[in-house]
Amino acid sequence: MSFSRTIATATRVLSQLRRDPRTIVLLIAVPCVLMLLVQQLFAGREQVFQSVGVPMLGIFPLISMFLVTSITMLRERTSGTLERLLTTPLTKLELLLGYGIAFAAVAVVQVTVVSIVGFAILGLDTVHSNVLIVLLAVANALLGMAFGLFVSAFARSEFQAVQFMPAFILPQILLCGLFVARDQMADWLQWVSAVLPLTYAFDALDRAAHEPTLGPRFWADLAIVIGAMALALVLGAATLRRRTP
Amino acid sequence: MAPTIEITGLRVDRGGQTALDALSLAVDAGVVTGLLGPSGSGKSTLMRAIVGVQIVADGNVLVLGLPAGSPALRSRVGYVTQSPSVYNDLSVRENLAYFGRVLGVARTRADDVIERVGLGDTATRLVGKLSGGQRARVSLATALLGEPEVLVLDEPTVGLDPVLRRDLWDFFHELAAGGTTLLVSSHVMDEAARCERLLLLREGAILADLSPGELLRRTGAPDLDAAFLLVIESGAAP
Numbered sequence: 506m507s508f509s510r511t512i513a514t515a516t517r518v519l520s521q522l523r524r525d526p527r528t529i530v531l532l533i534a535v536p537c538v539l540m541l542l543v544q545q546l547f548a549g550r551e552q553v554f555q556s557v558g559v560p561m562l563g564i565f566p567l568i569s570m571f572l573v574t575s576i577t578m579l580r581e582r583t584s585g586t587l588e589r590l591l592t593t594p595l596t597k598l599e600l601l602l603g604y605g606i607a608f609a610a611v612a613v614v615q616v617t618v619v620s621i622v623g624f625a626i627l628g629l630d631t632v633h634s635n636v637l638i639v640l641l642a643v644a645n646a647l648l649g650m651a652f653g654l655f656v657s658a659f660a661r662s663e664f665q666a667v668q669f670m671p672a673f674i675l676p677q678i679l680l681c682g683l684f685v686a687r688d689q690m691a692d693w694l695q696w697v698s699a700v701l702p703l704t705y706a707f708d709a710l711d712r713a714a715h716e717p718t719l720g721p722r723f724w725a726d727l728a729i730v731i732g733a734m735a736l737a738l739v740l741g742a743a744t745l746r747r748r749t750p
Numbered sequence: 751m752a753p754t755i756e757i758t759g760l761r762v763d764r765g766g767q768t769a770l771d772a773l774s775l776a777v778d779a780g781v782v783t784g785l786l787g788p789s790g791s792g793k794s795t796l797m798r799a800i801v802g803v804q805i806v807a808d809g810n811v812l813v814l815g816l817p818a819g820s821p822a823l824r825s826r827v828g829y830v831t832q833s834p835s836v837y838n839d840l841s842v843r844e845n846l847a848y849f850g851r852v853l854g855v856a857r858t859r860a861d862d863v864i865e866r867v868g869l870g871d872t873a874t875r876l877v878g879k880l881s882g883g884q885r886a887r888v889s890l891a892t893a894l895l896g897e898p899e900v901l902v903l904d905e906p907t908v909g910l911d912p913v914l915r916r917d918l919w920d921f922f923h924e925l926a927a928g929g930t931t932l933l934v935s936s937h938v939m940d941e942a943a944r945c946e947r948l949l950l951l952r953e954g955a956i957l958a959d960l961s962p963g964e965l966l967r968r969t970g971a972p973d974l975d976a977a978f979l980l981v982i983e984s985g986a987a988p
Contacts, residue, residue, distance in 0.1 A: 513851035517840070524839045524876070585835030589892070592801055594824045595852045747819065748805045750764060 510595050514603025515610075518577070522611065532573075532611065536565035536619045544627045558629045559714035560683050560707050562619055562638060566612045566646035567703070571674055574608060574653030575666045582657065591747045601654070601742055605647060612646030613639070631714040638713055644730055645706050649674075651737035658744030677703035682711070702733035752815060754779045754900055754931040755800055760809035762795050762954075769795045770954040773809070777933055777947075779899075782926045784945030785935040788982055792954040793935040794832060797902050800933065801829040813900060825853055828893035832904040834885040838878030842869055842888050845877055846895060853896040863891040866921065868914065883909040890918075901925065903934045907941065919944045939974040950981055958987050 522529065540561065547554040581587040590600060616639050623629040631638055656673055660666035680690070680698040687698055698704050709726035712719060753776035762770040770792045777783050785793050798804035799811050802819015811818035813827060836845045846860035864873050867887040872880060877888055890906050903922075907915045919941065922932050926946075934945065942948055943962050950958040950965075958965065958981060962974060968988040971977035981988050 507854075509854075510852050513848055517837070517844070517848040520844055521837060521839045584838070585831050585833060586837060588803055589829070589831070589835045589849075590852065592803060592819075592824060592827070592829050593849070593852050594821070594854070748803055750805050 506596070507594075507599060511599045511602045511606065514595070514600055515606040518604055518607035519610065521577070522573075522607070528573075532569050532615055533618050536561075536569075536615065537622045539565070540619060540623055540627060554627075555630060556711075556715070557683060558623055558627070559631055559638060560681075560710045562616065562623060563642045563645035563706055563710045564678060564683075564703075565619060566616055566642055567649035567706070568670065568674060569615065570608050570612060570646045570649035571653040571656075572667065572670060573611075574604065574650045575657040575660065575669060576663055578604075578654055578657035579660050579663060579666050587745065588749070591745070597742045597745050600745070601738060604654070605650060605738075608650045609643060609647055612643050616642040616646065632717055633713045633719065638710065641706075641710050641713055641727075644727070644734075645710075648702060648706060648730055648734045648737070651734045651741060654741035655737045655744070658741065674703075677701045680704065681707035683707055702730060705729040705733075753777055754814060755933065756810075756812045757800075758810045760796075760799060760811060761807045762792075762799060762804060763807045764795060768954060770799070773954065773956060775949060775956055775959060777931060779931045780926055780929050781946040782922050782932045782934060782944070783947045783949060784942050785933055785949050785951060786937065786939075786942055786978065787951030787957075789937065791951045793951055794904055795954075796951065797829070797904050797933065797935060801827055801902055803829075825896050826898055827900045827902065828896065828898035830890050830893045830901075830903045830906055832908070834877075834882075834889035836877050836885065836888045836892060838885075839876065841874050841876055842880075842891075843873045845888055846891060849892045850895050855895050855897075859895055863894045866894065867891045868917065881909075883911070883914065886910065887914075898930070900931045901933070903932065905935050905937070907936065907938070915941070939978050942974050942978070950978070952982055952985060957981060957985070960988070 540558065543557065543561065544554050620635060620639050624635055652673060656669045657666060660669060680694060680701055681703045687695055690698065705726040709723055709730065712723045755777035758774045760770055760773040761768065773796070785796065787793050795804060799806055800813060800818055813823055816823055842864060843860060846864060850857065850860045864870055867890055869884060869887055869891065872884060877885055886906065886909060893901060907918055910918065922934065926932055936942065945962065947961055948958070948965060949956055965974065965977045965988060969977040969980045971980050
């Protein structure tokens with residue numbers, strides 16, 4: 506495990522992103538605008554905005570990083586650079602960590618800006634510190650990255666990669682408890698919801714925003730999110746094959 | 751001295767078909783070996799097997815005495831794919847700086863190889879904005895970074911003008927004179943003349959393993975183009 510190769514990879518991924526200022530602006534501005542939209546949508550029903558606003562802080566980076574990672578990794582596969590990298594001393598772990606560091610850095614910036622808009626301008630309020638919310642949102646970003654990496658193995662084109670978003674992420678958003686509380690769902694939907702990682706990411710954010718004491722359920726949520734991320738990364742790493750047919 | 755690349759009984763299946771079958775060959779150090787054959791004959795597959803990125807059904811591929819693709823070989827073997835495998839959204843120098851750091855070579859190496867492939871004037875330009883030939887040279891420069899002992903080049907001169915091609919071939923011979931083993935695939939016969947040794951591949955099997963002079967003598971053809979056609983169409987070893 507070489508620190509220098511990992512950092513070199515993270516720097517490279519960030520330089521690539523830096524060449525694409527429009528994407529950076531979209532990554533940062535779009536969540537802010539959507540947040541404002543939601544606030545306006547529930548104008549007069551302050552309580553609703555308070556309950557959906559904080560989880561949304563986590564869902565934005567999850568979606569962004571899912572899309573950015575699946576497309577970047579797909580390009581890495583189709584351009585032959587992945588194959589070239591795998592013929593060098595760079596290990597899969599270094600490659601994935603490099604990606605993780607780069608995207609986590611982007612997520613920190615994205616989440617910080619959206620949080621400032623949410624907390625300072627739109628009046629979102631949480632029981633626990635805003636820093637905890639930002640950290641949870643970054644964990645969501647990394648979960649999105651891990652999913653993106655994993656599904657990139659199953660996409661042959663950028664069209665397909667983009668289609669994995671509604672296929673893979675949207676059901677998780679619908680069933681996580683944001684739109685309908687889980688205990689009000691049909692039984693079978695509750696079961697499906699129970700095996701989707703975003704459910705726990707949502708629950709953790711929800712608890713951090715509204716529960717005065719972070720009980721064992723919060724830590725269990727966090728452990729499940731980290732576990733799901735690790736599993737997706739391991740499965741994703743398994744799809745990075747040095748030898749191909 | 752043992753050959754640099756030693757292949758015995760190699761079989762590769764791709765897409766339900768046998769791409770290479772019972773293939774054996776040896777490539778010696780310090781010479782430029784040309785790999786020639788019609789398209790679809792298995793040149794790229796063979797090269798992929800040598801650098802260890804191809805799933806192999808049977809046989810042995812040894813490079814520098816080690817199984818192809820061994821971790822110990824990763825900084826000793828350079829590989830250039832047919833289509834340039836570099837980052838289009840980075841500049842020439844950024845590409846080489848990144849691969850240089852991955853390979854752990856000195857920072858100055860990047861500029862050395864950029865000069866070496868004649869891209870000094872375009873070092874700060876985005877690779878995606880360069881011509882096809884320039885991109886191919888960035889890809890080649892990347893493989894030269896680590897001063898590998900073995901260079902496997904899949905059609906490195908496609909899309910290059912005659913002057914550049916001559917310069918690159920001179921450079922390949924310089925490298926070979928310094929002890930590097932080069933395996934270069936091509937479908938241009940005037941390049942075959944610049945190889946010390948030729949491997950003619952047809953339908954996944956080595957048809958001939960000889961020098962350009964021998965190929966001419968044995969076929970009695972007036973030039974290498976004619977000799978190549980004669981051998982490929984008859985399907986028999988000269």
